[in-house]
Amino acid sequence: QKEVEQNSGPLSVPEGAIASLNCTYSDRGSQSFFWYRQYSGKSPELIMFIYSNGDKEDGRFTAQLNKASQYVSLLIRDSQPSDSATYLCAVNNPHNAGNMLTFGGGTRLMVKP
Amino acid sequence: DVKVTQSSRYLVKRTGEKVFLECVQDMDHENMFWYRQDPGLGLRLIYFSYDVKMKEKGDIPEGYSVSREKKERFSLILESASTNQTSMYLCASTKRGAQLNYGYTFGSGTRLTVV
Numbered sequence: 001q002k003e004v005e006q007n008s009g010p011l012s013v014p015e016g017a018i019a020s021l022n023c024t025y026s027d028r029g030s031q032s033f034f035w036y037r038q039y040s041g042k043s044p045e046l047i048m049f050i051y052s053n054g055d056k057e058d059g060r061f062t063a064q065l066n067k068a069s070q071y072v073s074l075l076i077r078d079s080q081p082s083d084s085a086t087y088l089c090a091v092n093n094p095h096n097a098g099n100m101l102t103f104g105g106g107t108r109l110m111v112k113p
Numbered sequence: 114d115v116k117v118t119q120s121s122r123y124l125v126k127r128t129g130e131k132v133f134l135e136c137v138q139d140m141d142h143e144n145m146f147w148y149r150q151d152p153g154l155g156l157r158l159i160y161f162s163y164d165v166k167m168k169e170k171g172d173i174p175e176g177y178s179v180s181r182e183k184k185e186r187f188s189l190i191l192e193s194a195s196t197n198q199t200s201m202y203l204c205a206s207t208k209r210g211a212q213l214n215y216g217y218t219f220g221s222g223t224r225l226t227v228v
Contacts, residue, residue, distance in 0.1 A: 045219070
């Protein structure tokens with residue numbers, strides 16, 4: 001089992017819809033969860049992080065964390081074509097030196113006008 | 114804002130050449146990382162460093178070495194470039210302990226092609 005799993009997609013949603021991106025992780029000791037957005041040919045940029053169970057909202061983005069189910073998600077409301085990108089989930093690994101992050105393979109999101 | 118600067122955006126090298134990829138960060142970060150990213154394989158950790166002159170192997174260190182002589186600079190070296198090292202190379206950094214709160218900051222990447 002991979003440490004951090006994401007559906008590779010592509011996930012296709014119409015403009016204005018809600019995009020739901022999911023991520024599961026294997027280590028119950030993980031404490032910090034991050035969502036990165038990566039446009040084609042560019043480097044990842046951090047868009048959200050969450051530490052506590054529940055929801056965290058920032059503009060059109062909502063991160064949701066359920067530690068019991070080892071599940072973290074990213075909701076994008078009112079999706080725009082400019083949201084089309086690959087979204088990487090990252091989780092800290094408490095068992096490696098320095099609490100390094102482990103990245104999922106990413107989900108490609110396509111928002112169609 | 115934290116800046117992580119990678120010296121080259123695109124690079125074309127010949128098989129067998131020794132290749133140096135440079136990464137510089139300007140925020141006194143202790144931790145620095147080199148990843149490569151390939152379609153379908155995601156981000157794979159090559160090497161990382163927790164401090165000056167310290168280095169640790171990641172998941173795919175074969176064919177690579179690193180150098181960290183100064184805190185702000187982390188260099189990735191391809192000892193003898195091969196075509197299977199054609200990839201996007203990403204440098205990242207974070208303050209020690211801060212990765213739990215702030216994650217990593219990535220450089221803009223170097224697209225290396227080995228011909």
